[in-house]
Amino acid sequence: xxxxxxxxxxxxxxxxxxxxxxxxxxxxxxxxxxxxxxxxxxxxxxxxxxxxxxxxxxxxxxxxxxxxxxxxxxxxxxxxxxxxxxxxxxxxxxxxxxxxxxxxxxxxxxxxxxxxxxxxxxxxxxxxxxxxxxxxxxxxxxxxxxxxxxxxxxxxxxxxx
Amino acid sequence: xxxxxxxxxxxxxxxxxxxxxxxxxxxxxxxxxxxxxxxxxxxxxxxxxxxxxxxxxxxxxxxxxxxxxxxxxxxxxxxxxxxxxxxxxxxxxxxxxxxxxxxxxxxxxxxxxxxxxxxxxxxxxxxxxxxxxxxxxxxxxxxxxxxxxxxxxxxxxxxxx
DNA sequence: GGCGGCAGTGATACACTGTAACAAACCCGC
DNA sequence: GCGGGTTTGTTACAGTGTATCACTGCCGCC
Numbered sequence: 113x114x115x116x117x118x119x120x121x122x123x124x125x126x127x128x129x130x131x132x133x134x135x136x137x138x139x140x141x142x143x144x145x146x147x148x149x150x151x152x153x154x155x156x157x158x159x160x161x162x163x164x165x166x167x168x169x170x171x172x173x174x175x176x177x178x179x180x181x182x183x184x185x186x187x188x189x190x191x192x193x194x195x196x197x198x199x200x201x202x203x204x205x206x207x208x209x210x211x212x213x214x215x216x217x218x219x220x221x222x223x224x225x226x227x228x229x230x231x232x233x234x235x236x237x238x239x240x241x242x243x244x245x246x247x248x249x250x251x252x253x254x255x256x257x258x259x260x261x262x263x264x265x266x267x268x269x270x271x272x273x
Numbered sequence: 274x275x276x277x278x279x280x281x282x283x284x285x286x287x288x289x290x291x292x293x294x295x296x297x298x299x300x301x302x303x304x305x306x307x308x309x310x311x312x313x314x315x316x317x318x319x320x321x322x323x324x325x326x327x328x329x330x331x332x333x334x335x336x337x338x339x340x341x342x343x344x345x346x347x348x349x350x351x352x353x354x355x356x357x358x359x360x361x362x363x364x365x366x367x368x369x370x371x372x373x374x375x376x377x378x379x380x381x382x383x384x385x386x387x388x389x390x391x392x393x394x395x396x397x398x399x400x401x402x403x404x405x406x407x408x409x410x411x412x413x414x415x416x417x418x419x420x421x422x423x424x425x426x427x428x429x430x431x432x433x434x
Numbered sequence: 435g436g437c438g439g440c441a442g443t444g445a446t447a448c449a450c451t452g453t454a455a456c457a458a459a460c461c462c463g464c
Numbered sequence: 465g466c467g468g469g470t471t472t473g474t475t476a477c478a479g480t481g482t483a484t485c486a487c488t489g490c491c492g493c494c
Contacts, residue, residue, distance in 0.1 A: 240401035249425030264410030
């Protein structure tokens with residue numbers, strides 16, 4: 113349902129994520145270009161949500177500048193393919209931790225201490241939201257569910273400290 | 274639970290909102306200054322979410338310019354008092370339609386056709402979210418729940434047209 | 435009355451986020 | 465090789481938000 117034991121546990125998944133991204137693109141007849149790969153990698157290997165400009169800087173090197181606009185384009189592509197999510201409350205991006213249908217209700221759990229972002233989804237939540245919307249006579253197209261707080265690891269760390 | 278029959282029905286509430294804002298400030302020993310009042314009014318009387326720059330422009334007149342930064346300060350104040358909400362997905366602001374505890378789970382229903390924003394809250398949703406968070410071992414501090422779609426009025430209008 | 439502190443405001447400048455527009459490079463089938 | 469689509473580079477710009485400093489007005493106090 114969700115990942116991250118601590119927020120380092122996920123770093124090992126970078127290779128998996130890249131492999132999945134490549135597979136998805138091949139499946140759909142789309143190009144997984146070097147730039148897209150680099151952007152995906154940058155998002156995947158960061159332990160927390162990355163801003164587009166952060167990524168641009170990270171990918172830039174003396175003699176090889178990657179402009180933010182290029183990063184945005186790659187991110188748009190990756191988001192369309194469901195490989196990356198945008199965190200609206202942070203203007204930042206994270207890798208999609210698990211395959212889920214596009215548009216499915218996923219909540220982002222954003223730790224205000226470590227900055228890590230976890231994905232969670234649940235039937236109960238989905239049900240509650242659906243009924244609330246139905247009662248309001250509202251037809252949903254796209255949802256943004258983000259909760260800021262403290263993740264388990266950081267809370268323990270604080271209590272210990 | 275929620276308001277807005279159509280999105281004009283709420284315009285009559287402007288006076289109420291201003292009165293409530295004034296009452297809240299007096300209660301808490303805070304100043305409801307002319308600027309804050311004007312910003313509150315601008316947010317309240319618009320049928321849809323207003324950007325800070327929109328408000329600044331609206332309040333400006335030949336000879337009396339209101340800078341965005343002033344609007345932001347007023348908005349920050351009004352948000353702290355729970356009189357105004359920020360819609361993260363739009364970078365825009367709406368008046369709080371009803372008194373609810375700060376931090377309580379409220380979902381914003383954003384109509385992509387008319388731009389109107391409705392507030393809804395429900396126990397079911399709250400429960401679902403709480404359990405999802407608990408299961409993930411996450412302690413919430415602040416939630417952003419925004420759904421974009423079509424409100425009842427606009428959907429009917431589309432089917433009719 | 436004068437004085438000092440404080441909240442609020444004005445004004446300028448700036449940082450950050452995102453997009454538009456156009457040109458150049460690339461790939462691929464024909 | 466050629467035409468057409470996609471991708472990328474580059475520049476410029478629009479939109480959103482913050483930092484900083486100066487000024488005002490108010491209130492309490494000596």
